[in-house]
Amino acid sequence: MGMLASLISGLASGETVAAVRRARTAAIVYALATIAALCGLGFLIGAGYIWVASHLGPMMAALSFGAGFLVLAGLILLIHQISAGSRARRETRRRNADMKAIGITAALAVLPALLKGKGGLGVIIGPAVALAAYAIYRENVKPGADDGDTDQS
Template structure:
């Protein structure tokens, strides 16, 4: 039995090392591809600059490229600001649902232990009501207006 376990261990270990080697090689290749892609984009931007500088002059082209990149940066920051609020609200809803599920699960897990103890059955309905109240408080009463999608 010990020989079989060592054989399985060696197989799993060798397989894990092979997976790590492939993952490392893939990461290196993707990194190299990203560097080459960024270099290509840089040369394309340089070519566009040379073409536009020949047409409009170097000063106007520099001002245009500078303003264009500043506008792109501002758009990225603006989009991030707008989506950050949405992500925070989504995380809060998920956390609230998780806490509700945890509370209900804890209350339900406690019921069998109470049923076995003396006088525990008298507390079971109280615990069930508390669990239901926690559930209703965290889940709300549903949408007020079906078109708006808001919950109370």
């Protein structure tokens, strides 16, 4: 209840309006700085082209810059593909940890009600033993053994 009261008092005092105004101003400033930086980068690329064109000629300069930007694009895509695999593994680990935490929380929330019921401790011990047996099985099974691929060509 205290958090709701502080939120309502913040709205009433105008702090929220001031914070939104500051965020909007910061967004505009960063957008203008980004536009200026991109213009500066464009002029630097243009200056580099002019310098290369004065040494190699306009056709070779254009070909060199085109090839350079294509190589840069290829490197960016290659790095993205390499990092996508590790990113997917990290997300899978995080998702598994979240699901385990949700399961443990749900089990702990239901535990008092199960202990008070008719079955009592037996209702809890049965599934717990089954989960422990399954965990032991998963730990000892070889990776790829449950693929169902029996073709050994």
